Amino acid sequence: MNKLINLLIISFLIQGCSLNKNSKFWTTSKIVEENNEVIYTDVFPKEEALKKEFNSNLKIKLTTKPENSTLVNNYFNNNKRLNFNGTLKKLSQFKFSKIENFNQYQPEISFFKKNIIFFDNKGSIFKFNDESKLVWKKNYYSKLEKKQKPILQLVNNGKYLIVADNIAKYYMLDIKTGDLIWTKDNLAPFNSQIKIHKDKFFIIDFSNTLRCFSIKDGNELWNVKTENSLIRSQKKLSIVIVNNVLYFNNSIGDISAVDISKGKLLWQLPTQSSRIYESAFSLQASDIITDKQNLFISNNKNQLFSIDIKTGSFNWENKVNSNLRSTIVGNYLFSVSLEGYLIIIEKKSGNIVRVTDAFKNFKVKKRPKIKPTGFVVGLRNVYLSTSNGRLLVIEIESGKIISTLKIDNDKISKPFVQNKNLFLIRDNAIIKLN
Structure with a gap:
């Protein structure tokens, strides 16, 4: 009996000692009020993000041939250098019910072609x-589904429009007429890019x-399961396709x-070590991009990888530190950090070539609340959108800010370039600038 009691006491002491600051069960530790001498620190301290310029006087000249638009079905997710050098005069707005x-x-x-396809707060799709001018507007949701206010992912191959949403529905329309061809339901909602490849399309739920x-017909041909997360991240996942191989992140x-x-x-490659795996629910990764030989992806954990x-x-x-594409x-590899720094990297070695502060004109007190939402590289400038509705124009050669345009007071999307026009999305309109 005494041996049994001793074993129970020893077991209790061992379990009690395991609840220290390195235990996997705690992401942060509390200070015990009864003992003011005990000081605890975060189990997963965040590495300091880059917050200073580097080689800011270095001149960079691009010689690559520019592309005319953001590609309709871009297998590589690389926007490249775009043939855009507009005056950014506001031309028009495509208004819709607020998302x-x-x-x-x-x-x-x-x-x-020269048409824009998007959606509104009730899942109506319009062209x-x-x-x-409105070409067509269609809605294929029931009253109950409309109340859920679905967020749609759209992609087309020039003949069909594939639609998938965050309430587990996916369907296909005739892109010219907007007529429904088929509709299906999935086991789980979708939250990724859609990629069309020949007679198939791919998406992650x-x-x-x-x-x-x-x-x-929308029937499932196969699936590949990866480790699930208990927490649903709202950050959209990404897909690239190279030589009949698909690469994706979870x-x-x-x-x-x-x-x-x-x-x-x-193959499968984890990018998060076991040390920070427990905090992976807060992970926000950028889109994967590729040059057909390597994959590039960054995240809000202060990591940029070449694979x-x-x-x-x-x-x-x-x-x-970036979750932007x-x-x-x-x-060169262009990136913008969440702190507002434009970073140019030599893609083969990973060496940083230049860092310039794109947010330097924002007030110090307001700056921590402002985040970049996306950017494109134009003929001579980088066009960077922000969470406070600004569009920054930054000269590529010098890294200097040429102008700051006020588009809205709230978040605007990353820029899109098509037919030498620049488009931005806000919660109730698409803005077109030249």
Whole structure:
């Protein structure tokens, strides 16, 4: 009996001692009021993000040929250098019913020739022409579904428009008429880019499952499951396709490669160590982009990775705190940190070439509340949008801020460029500038 009591006491002491500051069960520690001498620190201290300029006087000249637009079905997610150098005079607005919780999502415009396709607060999809005239408007949601105010992801291949939403519905329309071709329901809501490849399309749902569907009838052809997260992140996941292999990220930071024809997992690479795995629910990653040889992805944990596309191994890692899509232009990788610094990196080595402060004109007190929402690299300038409704124009060569345009007082989307026009989304309108 005494032995049993002793064993119970020892077991209790061991369990009690395990609740220290390094225990996996606690993300942060509390100070015990009865003992003022005990000081606890965060289990997962955040590394200091870059907050100073570097080589700010360095001149950078781009020689790569510019593209005419943000590609309709961009397999590589790389916007490249765009043939845009507009005066940014406001031309027109495409107004729609206000999208609630717009700040939480990253909706995108779908372009078809000179037409714009988008959605409103009740899931209505509309197509405008280049003269701001409505071509068609369709809604395929029930009254109950409309009350849920679905957020739609849109992509087209020039013939069909694929739609998937955050209430687990997906369907296909004729892009010319807006007529419904088929509609289906999924087991879980969707929260990723959609990629169309030949007669298939691909999307990731909230269970971190990559699903492959037939364009013909919407039936599922195969799926690849990855580790699920207990917390649903609102940050949209991303997909790239290179040589019949699909690469995607999930909400806990794993990068996976899948053979498109077989639905077979080729490799998987975790980007978050076990040390910070418990805090992965707060992870917000950028879109994956690729130059067809390497993958590039950054996050709000002060990490920017270059990954070999064949082996799934790290080429290099640098400390860049950004959940925005980067852009590859020639040998350079452009990124903007959450603190508002424009960072230019040599893509092969990962060495930082120049850092300039894009937020230097904002007041010191207001600056911590302002976040970048996206950017594009134009002919001579970088166009950077912000969470307080500003569009910053930054000269590429010098890194200097040329102008700051007030578009709105609240969040605006990342910029889109099509037919030498720049488009921005706010919660109740699409703004077109030249």
